Amino acid sequence: MSFDRARSRSEAPAVEAAAPRRGRGTELVLLVFAIGIATFAYVSVDLGALGRVPPNALAYLGGLSVATAIAHVVIRIRAPYADPVILPIVVTLCGLGLAMIHRLDIADGTTRATTQLTWMAVGVALFVAVLIVVRDHRMLSRLPYLAGLGGLLLLVLPLLPVIGHSIRGARIWINVGPMTFQPGEAAKIILIIAFAAYLVQTRDALALAGRRFLGVDLPRARDLGPILLVWIAALGILVVQNDLGPSVLLFGIFVLMIYVATERISWIILGLLLILAGGFAANAVVSHVAERVDFWMDPFIDPTGQVAQSLYGLAYGGLLGTGLGQGRPDLTPIAESDFIGSALGEELGLTGLIAIILLYALLASRGLRAGLLLRDPFGKLLAAGLAAGFFLQVFIVLGGVTRLIPLTGLTTPFLSLGGSSLVMNWVLVALLIRLSDAARRPTPPSSSSPASQAETAVTQVVRIR
């Protein structure tokens, strides 16, 4: 295949049979840096806020190193060809998030960082579990409808009477014993898997052209079913659960994935039109959508002052930031969760915020790159969906807190306080690792079965057309 030729050209000196570069050594070096940054940030918070080195600095370093080492070793064993940049980025982001949550703990007199550290351990455990259980990503494509149903079920769980629970007006939580979860985070990943599996099966039909309008091939009316279904589901989340972020994100991811599957720009246009229509409808029905737009136009009229405080924090940080522990991020509402980006922007400055945005972009680009390199359509779709969806979420939340776009409630991956988000993002990264391992793994000679060749052949025909 053309990709393999391209790759073997770029890695010319390596003989195909000899062990190709796996990148595990690079990963280890980068991980040492990541843990260094995380520990330094943690120590620097205490130095800045309290003027002392935290007494448990070594324990923190040790705990972080052990968790990271486990993840690294499991990658070495189960996904030796995985992209070496992904895990270090994740560890760096987690470390920065923990440092900021610890910093807010100092300001507010709480101990949420400990909880978050525990959740990170759970996240690493699930990461390991995913890498061990999911030996080949293609096994995820087997039950698209069941996965879709499961995802939807998770989405509606918070609406159930006993376990459902609302926080800050958004009914997206469930109570399990003493703890609360956001099943939406898990639903997002499961639905992306379901979309990918479903689109692989139906993409040929979806790609068929219908009427031509203004130079764009419109899809056939009968193929509009799925997109309308997801659109209605997204609107449902918005109206019933009163949460703007997840519905925009879910629908956005679905539109992107249809586009990747069909290569038809008309789906994107259709998606944007539906978002606009949904937006207008929601504007009329759900009061807080209009409010969010008003507060976006003029953040200073918002009585809660969320975005205004976030902007003040960013401005106070300026180019280089106040230094960890020396700003006032506790003045920003929900600084430990939705607004953690602006809290970091305040204390690390524009410089730090840019670094964080670039880390996210790098992580997403690694996922998209895996999508390009993968040979099977399901893998390509899954990688593109996970990576683009991940970055879309980053854009929606960071754009919201920096007043680029209206604020919508979403967590900042790996940084925000919250178990469900952190754990599920570790799962997402485990999938990206698995996909990038498959993408970079050298093709064993003549391993492809006649069946898969036939599958590829069909794909080729469609692509040429």
Added chain:
Amino acid sequence: MNSPIRRISAGCLLLCIALLINATYVQAFWADDLNARSENRRVLLDEYSRERGPILLADDTPVAQSVPVDDEYQFLRQYPGEAVYAPLTGYYSYTFGRTALERAQNDILSGDDDRLFVRRLIDLVTGEEPRGGAVRLTIDPAAQQAAWDGLTGEGFKGAVVAIDVQTGAILAMVSTPSYDPNPMASHSFEEQQATRDALAADPDKPDLNRAIAQRLPPGSVFKLVTAAAALESGEFEPDTEVPGPADYDLPQSTRPLPNQSGEACLDGTPTLTEALRISCNTAFAYLGNELGDDALREQAERFGFGTQPLTNDDMNAATSVFPPDPDEPQTALSAIGQFDVQATPLQMAMVSAAIANDGVLMEPYLVREVSGPDLVSPIERTEPEERTRAVSPETAEELTQMMVDVVENGTGENAQIDGIQVAGKTGTAQSSPERPPYAWFTSFAPADEPSVAVAVVIEDAPDTARDDIGGGRLAAPIARAVMQAVLGS
């Protein structure tokens, strides 16, 4: 499927660039505007967490200081002088901003002043916490306390200003009723709000600095200005006889202007000295018409009327006024300090001070020097400055003798001090029949070698019968106490 993935990657790149540009815009370009917004608590907190410099009296007693406390603001602003010094210090409130010297000297006190730049640089290098500079006032604590005790002892509403006649330095500035500024600097919003509400609701306006910010009709103390204009005109001497009938027939008016007593002044033709001694209304009304409003206004302006005082200290003092275009009966009334003549206690103290200082009016000032946070290295010291020559030395000498006569033989007897010659003038000004008159007294001492000039006004004397309210009776004893306090120290 690769070309859509590439396009989506390009889309993600665009989103990423949008985030980066927007973050740069907010943090690098919009930041200054955001930091300047008044409701931005971060900038305020930053300022609050810095050790604000003290405001000190002439003897280095602090009347405003920041003490370290264990809360998010790190320092609590305290006013040990409480209500006595509140008109000077003002308050420094987290929610309601700053007033008086806390506002006027904010740059020095907060350490933001350009003159502290080198200090800030040194602090930056040495890692020391930046601190604000100190403001030293000209206020003499003994004089201030004497004035406060005099006014509050009887529950008077009023004000006192004392000036060093040779320099213009303000030695006392008291306004009653006053308020305790400490709760305004409290770290509890509720306490600030309650204090502020109480201040706003109080009909007596305790947060009004009556010494410099409130103008009242000066009444008979303004006769000093009229007398000065008469002497300066060259047509009158202290022993020139002027008509002082029981009623002065106001020109162009059927309503006569009577003397307070209802009788003619002495023999009906008192000398200028005698007219001032007994505060003869008809004689001074006559003088006013003889001199004309232009001569009166010019004289008043040479004493400081028509120009805002204390602008160097940025204290928002009120400008005293002589009416711009009075007709003849209005001129006659203006000559005795009625009609639209309005003066602050500071202005009347300036009149006495100019007479005492051989006719030269010194620019009044409150801030003696500002210094760095170490309180030792002065950054700027106020140099005494001549403002105008109000009257010639001869006129000043003649006025001094006339004022001594007032205290020794006339309405100002209550200002006499054993062994020291005092020069003064009383005033009892009617503003309207509905309210009691304002009792004024202005004086200086010692008459032969003057050092301190005082003006006292009593707006309201709750326990005094209306007929007993008079400058000589109520205000002169307070002026005496303040002068004694200055001279005794």
